[in-house]
Amino acid sequence: MGYDFSAFDFSAGFRLLRDGFLSDKAEQVPFIQQSHEFNMKYAGLNAREYYSNPEALLYGAFKTAHEVGFDTPDYCWDSYNVEAEALGAKLVMFDDLTPAIDNVEPLVRQEKDLARLKAPVPGKSGRMAFAFQTMELYHELTGETPNLVFCAPFTLATQVMTFEDVVLGIKDNPAFIHKVMSFVTEEVLAPYINEFAAKFPEARANNGGDAVASLPFITLDMLEEFGLQYVERLQELTGHRVVVDNWWGDSFADDLERFWSMKLRATPAYLKVQDPDLFKVGAQKAKDFAQARDLPVMLGVSNNLLQDGPPEEIARRIHEYLEVAEPGGKSLLYLCNFSAQAPLAHVRAAVEAIKSFRRGERPYAGERASGREGTAAVIALPAKQKTRTGNLDEAQEEILDEIFGAVVDGLEADALAGVETALAEGIPLGAILDDALIAAMEEVGGLFSDGTIFVPEMLLSARAMKGGLELLRPLLTKTSAKPKGLVVLATVQGDVHDIGKNLVGMMLEGAGFQVIDLGVNIAPDEAVARVTEIGPDVVGLSALLTTTMPAMGRIIDAFQRAAIRIPVIVGGAPVNPDFARRIGADGYAENAPEAVNLVKRLVSQAAAPLAVPA
Numbered sequence: 001m002g003y004d005f006s007a008f009d010f011s012a013g014f015r016l017l018r019d020g021f022l023s024d025k026a027e028q029v030p031f032i033q034q035s036h037e038f039n040m041k042y043a044g045l046n047a048r049e050y051y052s053n054p055e056a057l058l059y060g061a062f063k064t065a066h067e068v069g070f071d072t073p074d075y076c077w078d079s080y081n082v083e084a085e086a087l088g089a090k091l092v093m094f095d096d097l098t099p100a101i102d103n104v105e106p107l108v109r110q111e112k113d114l115a116r117l118k119a120p121v122p123g124k125s126g127r128m129a130f131a132f133q134t135m136e137l138y139h140e141l142t143g144e145t146p147n148l149v150f151c152a153p154f155t156l157a158t159q160v161m162t163f164e165d166v167v168l169g170i171k172d173n174p175a176f177i178h179k180v181m182s183f184v185t186e187e188v189l190a191p192y193i194n195e196f197a198a199k200f201p202e203a204r205a206n207n208g209g210d211a212v213a214s215l216p217f218i219t220l221d222m223l224e225e226f227g228l229q230y231v232e233r234l235q236e237l238t239g240h241r242v243v244v245d246n247w248w249g250d251s252f253a254d255d256l257e258r259f260w261s262m263k264l265r266a267t268p269a270y271l272k273v274q275d276p277d278l279f280k281v282g283a284q285k286a287k288d289f290a291q292a293r294d295l296p297v298m299l300g301v302s303n304n305l306l307q308d309g310p311p312e313e314i315a316r317r318i319h320e321y322l323e324v325a326e327p328g329g330k331s332l333l334y335l336c337n338f339s340a341q342a343p344l345a346h347v348r349a350a351v352e353a354i355k356s357f358r359r360g361e362r363p364y365a366g367e368r369a370s371g372r373e374g375t376a377a378v379i380a381l382p383a384k385q386k387t388r389t390g391n392l393d394e395a396q397e398e399i400l401d402e403i404f405g406a407v408v409d410g411l412e413a414d415a416l417a418g419v420e421t422a423l424a425e426g427i428p429l430g431a432i433l434d435d436a437l438i439a440a441m442e443e444v445g446g447l448f449s450d451g452t453i454f455v456p457e458m459l460l461s462a463r464a465m466k467g468g469l470e471l472l473r474p475l476l477t478k479t480s481a482k483p484k485g486l487v488v489l490a491t492v493q494g495d496v497h498d499i500g501k502n503l504v505g506m507m508l509e510g511a512g513f514q515v516i517d518l519g520v521n522i523a524p525d526e527a528v529a530r531v532t533e534i535g536p537d538v539v540g541l542s543a544l545l546t547t548t549m550p551a552m553g554r555i556i557d558a559f560q561r562a563a564i565r566i567p568v569i570v571g572g573a574p575v576n577p578d579f580a581r582r583i584g585a586d587g588y589a590e591n592a593p594e595a596v597n598l599v600k601r602l603v604s605q606a607a608a609p610l611a612v613p614a
Contacts, residue, residue: 003059005141010062013071014144017332021296022269024329028358029322031333034303035074037098037547038338038347039064048093051078052127054134058141068344069351075138077131079149079209083188084159086126087117092521096340097494097547104496104520107160114180117160119187122195132196145203148196152208152244153230154223156184163212163499167456168463170222171410177226185230190237197241205269208234208244215249216454217499220259223247231266243267245298250277252451260289274300274336279317282371283324287331296330301350303337304576307546311349318353319364339546339574396427400436403468407440407510408447410460412467419468429475433512437468441510445593455503458592462506469509483514485537485603490518490527492551497544500572500592504540507592508599524551524558531564537606538599541585543572553583560584567602571595 013030020026036057040050043060050056057077065073078098085091090102108114123132135146151159157180158166169177193206212218213227231244245267253259263271271293273286283299290297299321305314318333325331333354338347392400399422406414415437422432444461447453487508489501498520505515518530531539539559541552552570559568567586570579580588586602589595 003055005059005062008062008066008073008141010065010072010142014142017072020329021298021332022330026329029325029331029333030071031335031354032072033070033074033335033338034076035064035070035335035338036061036076036078037340038342039074041096041340042068042344047096047098051093051099052130054130054137057134058137062141068347069355075134075146076149077134080151080155080159082127082131083120083151083156083184083192086120086128087160087188089160091126092496094494098545100494100496100545101159102496102520103159103162104498106162106165108180109161109165111176111179114176114183117183119183119191122191128192132199135196135200139200145200147203148193148200148206150189150193150206150208152210152213152227153181153185153189153234154213154218154227155210156189157181158212160184163217164459164502166226167218167222167459170226170456171460181226181230182233185234186237189234193234193238193242197238204241205243206238206241208242209246210244211246211248214247215252215259216448216451217249218456219454220253220255220262222456224262228262228266243269245270245272246274248274248277251280252277252454254451256281257289264293264295270296270298270332272298272300272334274298274334275302275305275317278321279370282368283321284368285371287324290330291328296332297325298332298334299325300334300336303339303546304574306335306338306346306350307342307574308576308578309343309346309349311346314346314349315353315356316364316367316369318350319357319362320367320370322354322357323362323365337546341546341549392427392431396422396425396431399425399427400431403432403436404440404443407437407461407464407468408443410457410464412460412464415464415468416471419471423471423475429472429479429481433469433472433476433481437465437472438510438512441465441507441596444510445507445596448591449593458503459506462503462510465510466506484512485599486514486516486534487538487540487599488516488518488531488534488536489540489542490522490555491520491542491544492548492555493521493523494551495543495545495548496520498542500544501540501542503592504542504571504589504595507596511596511600513599522555524555527555528558528562528564531559531566532562536566537603539566539568540595540599541568541570543570543575546574549574549579552585556584567606569595569598569602 016026017030020030039060040047042064045056045060050060061073061075081091081099081101084101089107091099092102093099138146166177213223235242247263250273271290278300287297301317305317321333335350403415403418406418419432444458448458489505491498491501505517508515516534543549543552556568569587570585571589577588587598589598
C-alpha cells in the first residue's frame with residue numbers, strides 16, 4: 001500500500017459504538033460523523049484521487065479521525081453517484097470538490113430511453129469496483145464488518161431522470177415512474193447489494209442515501225408509494241440487509257407519527273432524526289418515541305451549525321442532545337456533516353464538547369432549546385384582495401377566476417383552456433397576466449411558505465402558469481409589453497444541481513419577470529462575460545453543495561473587479577443569511593417564493609427615484 005496505516009487504532013471506538021448504540025451496555029453515548037469532504041481537505045488529498053482510490057479515501061478518513069479525535073473513521077464516499085455513473089450518467093470530477101452527476105442531459109426521459117438502459121455489472125461497472133475495494137480494505141485494516149453505502153431507489157431515479165421529471169411524471173404518467181423505480185430497484189440495486197453480501201454476508205445494515213425523498217421535496221403519500229414501497233421491495237430482494245435512514249423534513253410533517261412509523265419500516269432497528277428538524281420538533285420527543293418502542297435513537301446535529309458556529313453554540317447543542325440521549329443507553333449522536341468548508345476549530349469544538357460531557361462536565365445541564373419552534377412555522381398571510389385591471393364584466397371576471405384556480409391547483413390543461421377562452425373573449429393581456437397567472441403564483445408562493453403545499457404542487461402550478469404564459473408571450477411581444485425585470489440565474493462552478501434554481505426561475509416567470517438561465521457549473525469569468533452581455537436587473541446564484549458555496553463569493557468578487565454593479569442574491573440548501581453577508585451578496589432567499597419577493601424588492605429599489613435634497 002502507498003499509505004501508512006500503522007498508527008491508527010480505533011478498536012475502543014468500535015466497542016463503544018457496538019455497546020452504546022444497539023444495546024445499553026456502554027455508559028457513554030457514542031458518536032459518528034459524516035466527514036468525507038473534510039477528511040479530503042484535512043489530509044491534503046486531491047479529490048480526483050480521493051474519490052477513486054480506496055487507499056487514499058481510507059487514509060484521509062483514518063488520519064483525520066485519529067488526529068482530530070473521532071470515535072471511529074467515516075469511510076463514506078460520494079454515495080449518491082456510483083450507481084448512476086455505472087448506468088452511463090456523466091460524472092464530473094474536480095480537484096477539490098466532491099464529484100457530481102451531470103444530468104442536464106438525463107439518461108431517461110421516455111420509455112425508449114429506459115428500454116435502452118443496460119443494468120451494470122454488479123461490483124464492476126463504473127466505480128462500483130472502487131466501492132467494493134474500499135470496503136474490503138476497510139475490513140482488512142479494522143477487522144470490522146463494513147456496510148455498503150448506496151443511492152436509494154427514489155433518489156437514484158431522480159439521478160437518471162431529474163427530480164422535476166420524476167415529480168411531474170408521478171402526476172402525468174405514474175405507471176412509467178413505477179417502471180423506472182422497478183428497474184433501478186430490481187436490476188441495479190438488488191444485484192449490486194447481493195454481490196456485496198456474497199463477500200460480507202454478516203453486513204445487515206447496508207445504508208441507502210435518499211435525501212431527495214424527503215419533505216417538502218415530496219409529500220408523505222408520494223414517499224409511501226414511490227419511496228418506501230421500493231425500499232421494502234429492495235429489503236425483500238436482499239434478505240433484509242438494507243436500511244434507508246436519512247429522510248428529513250420531520251418538521252414539515254402534518255402527521256409526525258405516520259412519518260416516523262414510515263422511517264421505522266425503512267430502518268426497523270432504530271429511529272434517526274436530524275437537524276434542522278430535530279431542533280424544531282425536539283430531541284426529547286424523538287427519544288421518547290424510540291424508547292416507547294424499545295428502539296435506539298440517533299440524534300443528528302446541524303451541518304450548518306457545525307460549519308458556521310460559533311463554538312459555544314455547537315457545545316450547547318451537543319450537550320443538550322447528549323443529555324437527552326444518555327438515559328437508558330441505546331443512543332447515538334450523529335454530526336451531520338463536516339464539509340470542506342467547516343473550520344478545523346469548529347470540528348475540534350464539537351469533539352471537545354463530547355469529551356467534556358463524557359468527563360461529567362455539565363455547564364448547560366437542564367437546558368432545552370430544541371422543540372421550542374415546534375413544527376414548520378405557519379405564516380399568517382393577509383387575505384388576497386382581487387384588484388382587476390380595466391372594466392371587466394362578470395363573465396370575464398369568472399374566466400380569470402378559473403385561470404387563477406387552475407394554476408393554483410396545478411391543472412395545466414385547464415389553465416391553457418382558460419387563457420384561450422380569455423383571449424377569445426377579448427380580455428386585456430395585462431389582466432390575464434397580472435390578475436390570473438401572476439396572482440395565482442403569488443398565492444402558490446404563500447401556500448408553500450405557510451406549509452400548505454410542498455414542492456411537487458408548486459412544480460405543477462409553475463408548469464400550468466408557464467403554459468399559459470407561452471400562449472401570451474407572442475402577443476405581449478407585439479404590444480411591446482415589458483417584463484417587470486430581467487433576472488439571470490446560475491448554479492456556480494463545481495455544482496451541477498439545478499432543482500432549486502429551476503424552481504426559482506419558474507416562480508420568477510410566474511411573477512412577470514424575464515429569466516435567462518445560464519445553467520450549471522458556471523465559472524466566475526463566464527458569469528462576468530454573460531452578465532456584461534445581458535445586463536440583467538438581478539443575478540441569482542445557487543449552490544446545493546457546501547463545497548461549492550465559496551464559488552458564490554468568487555463570482556461576486558469577479559463582478560466587483562469588473563465594476564459590475566448589479567444586485568446578486570444567493571440561495572441553496574447549505575446557504576444561510578450569515579454566509580450571504582460574508583461574501584457580499586445583496587440578499588439571501590431560503591426558498592423560491594422568498595426569492596421572488598427579494599427580487600421584487602431589489603428591482604423596485606433600483607427603479608425608485610433618488611431623493612433630491614431641498
